[in-house]
Amino acid sequence: MGKIYIIGLGPGSIDHLTLGAINRINSKCKNFIRTEKHPTIEYFINNNISYKSFDYMYDKEEDFEKLYKNIAEELIKEAEKNGNINYFVPGNPMVAEKTVEILIQKKVNIEIISGMSFIEPMLEAVRRDPINGLKILDGAIFNPLMVDINVDMIITQVYNKRIMSEIKIILSDIYGDNYNILVVQSAGIEGHEKVNNIPIYQLDRIEDIGYLTSLYVPRIEEKNRTIYDFNDLIGLIKVLRGEDGCPWDMEQTHKSIRRTVIEEAYEVVDAIDRDDIDNLVEELGDLLLQVIFHCEIGFDNGEFNLIEVTSGLANKLIYRHPHIFLQKEVENSKEVVYNWNKLKDAQRGYKTITEKMESLSALPALLKSYKIQDRAADIGFDWPNIKGPLDKIIEEYEEVIESINISLDYKDKVEEELGDLIFAVVNLARFLDVDPEVALNRTNNKFIHRFKFMEKESEKKGLKLEDMTLEEMDILWNLAKGQS
Incomplete structure (x- = not known):
């Protein structure tokens, strides 16, 4: 050759x-x-x-x-x-x-x-110094993951309206429609060079597009800034925990803020249940803050850094998705879940079903019981049909009544039987493919909604709920049920 x-x-x-x-x-x-x-x-x-x-x-x-x-x-x-x-x-x-x-x-x-290269004439045309960072991108294969708002970007290969339109959509989602960028034609060619400063929304309205067209996207400046990326968040946390930072943020440890992780996760779930997208965006941000906060505490303590966390997660996703990254064929989503659990168990070195169940100790009781039953069902220890869990609920209910009738003072026995009943209800939920946590949360919200109705109705009557009889409140409750 x-x-x-x-x-x-x-x-x-x-x-x-x-x-x-x-x-x-x-x-x-x-x-x-x-x-x-x-x-x-x-x-x-x-x-x-x-x-x-x-x-x-x-x-x-x-x-x-x-x-x-x-x-x-x-x-x-x-x-x-x-x-x-x-x-x-x-x-x-x-x-x-x-x-x-x-x-x-x-x-x-x-x-x-x-x-x-075309870079030197481009920089001369737009009068920008690349010392603060410059990224060169191919417009023909441009995607959102390529964008870095903290450095200048040159996007080349933008020679037709289709490519320009696709780039416009991506940039608009990140920078906003009115963010100004530079369209450069024939950089470095005397008599033909043109530089137009336009807002992003006008990108696909340009008529003079050709093979010597490039885009110059300036980095977002610090002044009046409202757009931030993941690296910016890390930088903010470093400032807050730095030498001249916030005293409260500097004092925090993994243990001191551990409860907040749970609270923020539940608030994310609540926003999802209420179909409140604006609130979901806010709550996901709060949850992300907890991840970054713990990573920065780990870095400050010399325990681990953010790269270890992201690398561990990426390697786990690759390992547990061999059907995507290693071309292993699967037939359906159930087989995907089965493979995921098998790979997870192998990675963690579990040798028995009991070890798998014991590993769930950190979970809330409702979720833990669901997963315990799932582990048992994996090896066939499960009801053959829905009659089994339904009959079990009746059995456990009768045992609760029996324990109460024996003696209300025998709290341990009542507690045990109530636990068995709840466990049986969770089993029915699992059998019906219903998340018991979500189901119970819906009921909680429904109760609050109905109670709110009762309070408003009592106020209309010039009364307070606490001053009403149980029979009067029952009437309002039934009215509330009819409203939802």
Whole structure:
């Protein structure tokens, strides 16, 4: 196989062609060009130098990842057939060139002939210094995970309205519709360079879009800031727990704020149950704060850091989803759950069913009983049909009545039998695929709603509930039931 010379054509102007690039153009080797939609192609035409462009592949393939792989494979085949070949790319071969990245990964025989990238002319056009951070992104494969609001971003490959529209949606969701960005046309090409400062919502209204169009998204400045990302939250906690921070935040330990984790988790669930999306956003933030807070305490104590937490979680997700990351086939969601539990048990080293049950000790009693019964059912220790749990509830109810009739002073026995009854009700909930925690919480909210109705109705009568008889309150309760 011959060598593939990868040559940068510079940002656009023929004047930016390097001597190395001109020598390769005139080297008599077969020439391949990723796209001829670049001003320096004029040099080839004016000097009657033949070339083959890969523009035809852009018309056939909508998946850019596949497109770049296809171009790389075609270049390798040509090098095997023709010996040394030239492959010309816009700008610098090592900047925002996916095909070059693929060729390097394949470890074929290549040589890079550098060229000026489009970055320098872009920075000059927008008058920005990249010292505070700069991220270069490919607009053709742009997604929300690529966005970093704390550094400037250049988005290239934005050569049609479809790509521009997709980028607009992503940026609007993060920065807001009215955040101003710069649209740069033909950076570094004298007489053609244009810079437009526009709000994001106007992105897909631009008519003059081409292969030399790029976007410059300035980082969010500290002044009047209202948008923050995960790294910003970590920074805020570091300030609060720092030398000149908040005395309360500095004093906290894992144990001192452990109850707050439970409280915030329940408030998230409550927001979900009430279908209150605005409140859900707020409560998820409060829950996330607890995670970050514990991570910072761990870091300050020299116990662990945030990267250990995120890495542990990512590795767990990969390990427990072999059907996604390791191409292991599963038939349905039940098999996914079964595999998840098997992998979890293997990872934690459980050898018996009892060990699995004992590991649930930290859970609230209602959830714990549900999961204990689930563990038993995994090995077939379960009722064959719904009649079993229904009959068990009746049996346990009768034993509660019996324990009360024997003696109300015998509290331990009554407590034990009530526990058995609740356990039996949870078993029925599990059998019906109903979360008992959610079911009970719905009843709690329903009771409060009805009680609120009773209070309002009593006020209309000029009375207070505490001054009413039980019979009078029962009447109001039945009215409340009729309202919901």
